Amino acid sequence: MFSIGDLSRRTGVKVPTIRYYEQMGLVAAPERSEGNQRRYSRQELERLAFIRHARDLGFAVEDIRSLIELSGHPEQPCGHADRIAEEQLISVREKIAQLKRLETELERITSCCDGKTVGDCYVIRALSDHALCADEHI
Amino acid sequence: MFSIGDLSRRTGVKVPTIRYYEQMGLVAAPERSEGNQRRYSRQELERLAFIRHARDLGFAVEDIRSLIELSGHPEQPCGHADRIAEEQLISVREKIAQLKRLETELERITSCCDGKTVGDCYVIRALSDHALCADEHI
């Protein structure tokens, strides 16, 4: 049996976050010790590791809830799990594209800043005057 | 004079967001009409456009507060504004790098999913077993 602190060290999920996941119903409420402290089994350790891994990959808590639900029905077709992952991939790609546009714009803004005072600072001017932007970044 | 709705249409910032910015002290509380409705000048329109533009570029509200503060002192050296923009650029680049790692991992996970049931679905297995990951993605 693991204490909540053991679980935290082994999975890298912080203690208050584990309690939060329990409140959200992502992990089941575990057994308690005589003194009312949480005691986890290996199975619960594995579920938390699963959650940690999925969060690292950017899945939303609701997605993870679905994935856990699915993993409990190994006989079902896996199209749904696949779809969740593919949607996540699409959303990650969209975020990358958006951030690259911002990168380009910020490079342009910062590289042009050779003014000595705020009055002719390109950063401030670029922000004040959208027309200075090379292209639309939103 | 512009109503809050005019301002919203001209800047693309939603009405409740304008009121939120006022509460946060990013925009000053404007004049009011006889009937207590907000009435904005052109100057306030421009400030809101500045804020919108900076938000589009991913600047945090606190950064924008600093940039506004700086733009009110055009005689000062602009190093501070430049630094804020450069830090933003660094943080955008870090986010891109992180998202690219996730993209790679998700591509691998989704492309391998040819199982018919959840039991042999690569998506679920990859999430359950971190060892299946090609490299560390966090």
Next chain:
DNA sequence: TCTTGAAGCTCTAGTGACTAGAGCAATTAT
């Protein structure tokens, strides 16, 4: 066995940047 310090408990509230809704009042167009 006693003590001490770390770790655990619950509960509330805060983060950032908005967003939604209720229940009104003012303005604008017909």
Next chain:
DNA sequence: ATAATTGCTCTAGTCACTAGAGCTTCAAGA
């Protein structure tokens, strides 16, 4: 004059945690 739209304030919700107060329990050393 009336109806539709827009505006007002206030509270609470979003997401995924994080922080803190004030208490109890546990584990290890003396």
